[in-house]
Amino acid sequence: MDQEFRVRELMLGVEGMALLRHALDADEDFLKARVEEIRALVTGEGTALPDGGTPLDELDVADGYASWATRYDSLPSAYIEVEEPVVHRLLDRGPVGTALDAACGTGRQTAALAARGYRTIGVDQSPQMLAQARRKVPGAEFRRGRLESLPVDDESVDLVVCSLAMTHLPDVSPGIAELARVLRPGGRIILSDLHPFVISLQGQCVFVHGADQLAFVRNHVHLPGRYLDAFHSAGLTVRECHEPLFNDRLAPGGYEEAIADAARAAWKDLPLVVVWAAEKPGESQESAV
CATH class of the missing domain: 1.10.287 (Helix Hairpins)
Incomplete structure (x- = not known):
């Protein structure tokens, strides 16, 4: 259509x-x-x-991120701007071990993990995104795979990070179950996503596609209760939930700049992303050594 x-x-x-x-x-x-x-x-x-x-196209995840890959890191993102400080504070708590960056994209969090000394595996279904990630973090290991079916062994990593990706799944349960499967007992999960308020109110993230078109990859609304159900079903214990707020900065060149006063008032004090920190009960292999 x-x-x-x-x-x-x-x-x-x-x-x-x-x-x-x-x-x-x-x-x-x-x-x-x-x-x-x-x-x-x-x-x-x-x-x-x-x-x-x-013209505006709706693309599936594979085609969307293939188109978005070369531009992704150069585009300003209010979501990333408020998400990264929270995620990085959680990463800093350690202990350092083997980490998985699930749906790693261009390797934004892979680079943050490697800089902190983690032995890092990045997984993404998009070869175009993985190509960008390999250039960014040459010392990490990268594998092609889907969030719902990770090419990672059971209970083989100490930390799983998944950033702004679950929103593309119609149901978060399969994705969260996979994160739990690969995590060692005692390990941690740090999961960020677009806040359901934003998706409900604004809908989709539009990007330039081709020479004269725009496109989006569909974001699905996942209410906090659905995340909690999925964490519980996967045997995970939620330790923290953070909801960083709109920081008063509008995307340069976007249509909201033309109505800046209204846009800032509309988004004032609303959360842009949600960041979950969860654990898998039990003693980690590394701490038991």
Whole structure:
């Protein structure tokens, strides 16, 4: 089905969310400005819309990340910006051992693990992403495989990291069960994902695809209760849950810059990602030595 990137509708949604969240406590000038911007968008009296009408494709994970691979590290990401400090603090707690970066992408977390002294395995289903990761972290071992069927032996790693990937699975349970399977007793899992609030409100992460198109890989909403059920079913104990908030910075060049006041008000104090820290009960092999 042919789709277009509907910038006007997205901007109207952001304006409406800003009004919905602040109608009772904002000053009158702010509210009037939102109404005027909505009127301009509806009547077409405003400035030309960025990327309006650009063709938009929905790609599966393999095709999407094949297209995204060479651009992925160069694009600004509000999600990564708030996620990394939390994940890295958890990584710093150690102890250092063998680590798996599941759905490693271009090796962003693989590099962080290697820098901390972990013996690291990166797994991803995209050969294009793995090519970027191998260049970034030549000392790590990389394997091609899916998150739901990891090419890693049972109870063979001390730490599993999975960053911003579970959202592409319709159900988190198979993925979390696989993370638990490869983890040694006493080992840790650090799992980050897009927050369900963001996916529910904004939907998908759009990127440039080809010369004149945009694309997205579908994100699925996974509520906290589904994660907790999946952790429990996999025999894991949740130790921490972090929800870093929107940091007031908008993506440069994006449509929200044209309605910056509304966008900042709409996203203010909302969590962008969720970071889970869980453990597999029992004594790790390394600590038993």
